[in-house]
Amino acid sequence: MATATSIVRSPAALLSAKVTVSDHKPTPTVQFSRFPSKRSCFTALLSSLHDNNNDDDNNNNVISHPKPLSSSQRFNSVSNGSRLRVAYQGVRGAYSEAAAEKAYPNCEAVPCDQFDSAFQAVEKWLVDRAVLPIENSLGGSIHRNYDLLLRHSLHIVGEVKLAVQHCLLANHGVQLEDLSRVLSHPQALAQCENTLTKIGLSREAVDDTALAAKHVALHKLKDTGAVASSSAAKIYGLNILAQDIQDDCDNVTRFLILAREPIIPGIQNPFKTSIVFSLEEGPGVLFKALAVFALRQINLTKIESRPLRNQPLRAADDNNGSKYFDYLFYVDFEASMAEERAQNALRHLKEFATFLRVLGSYPVDTTMM
């Protein structure tokens, strides 16, 4: 199993935190001797690297001239032979760590306290990739990551589907009847909604499933359990009271793999492309947008709409004082950007979209089909 390192939040650990940037960019190893106590490790880490990066950017503008990866490179280690560093949100034992290891079996999985920190870790060259959840078959979309995809400029270079099997965990000696409360990530609580209602436990949300397990173990709680993985049970020394407590046995979370550079899209394997666009207000405009794919026999696998945050409302053209909500549309379609039909579809969409960005064209994870 890959070891989790470096990006930590406990102040004690910060005293010895050491981060080595293992990719092509010659940013030096960063060592911390001391941090202001209340400041998050990550924030301090970023600002300490900021000056370095600025210098570098001014000199050779590395970040604004990305070097595309080939699609086969997705599974390799970095070019200098060291292990790929992959950021995930959560602590050891989180499903996201398992997803990072499924994507890159020999990687060094790097925990981050927030999704945003994982994005920034890639952007600041602290890690090589980030693996972040985007949707779940029971709980639906992880909206925060949709929003972050647009706020940051990373590229989607792959996807990973992970079967999520939740357990109800408690300290040794604690029985189901002793529990009145359960902690977990909101998605995990939503995926076990029916089971938890049947048992009659109150729910409390924390940042990730493994953190819930860690908290229950650390504080030796007797009335509180955690919904988390069997590997979290092992890591934090908890007892598994019940297994497979998700509301449907087919519980799958889809994660995106993010990198600084896009991959060169291929046509040998099934590819998927993710885009985001906005449209003028008007009857049938979304219908017209989706038709650019239907006309070319391109199958859509996902559509998600999110409010356009910097311009959430738009006045109606007829000047009657009414206002519309403005939206961004995220669409995944089954074609590679190397295919002419995909290029034509996007050229067509561009004729009337007010904004369009390709988030990535990447191989489909076929392991769960």
Ligand SMILES: O=C(O)C(=O)C[C@]1(C(=O)O)C=C[C@@H](O)C=C1
């Ligand atoms: O809390 C975790 O263990 C996570 O990795 C996060 C997360 C999510 O955000 O959806 C990942 C997979 C499961 O769907 C539940 C939680």
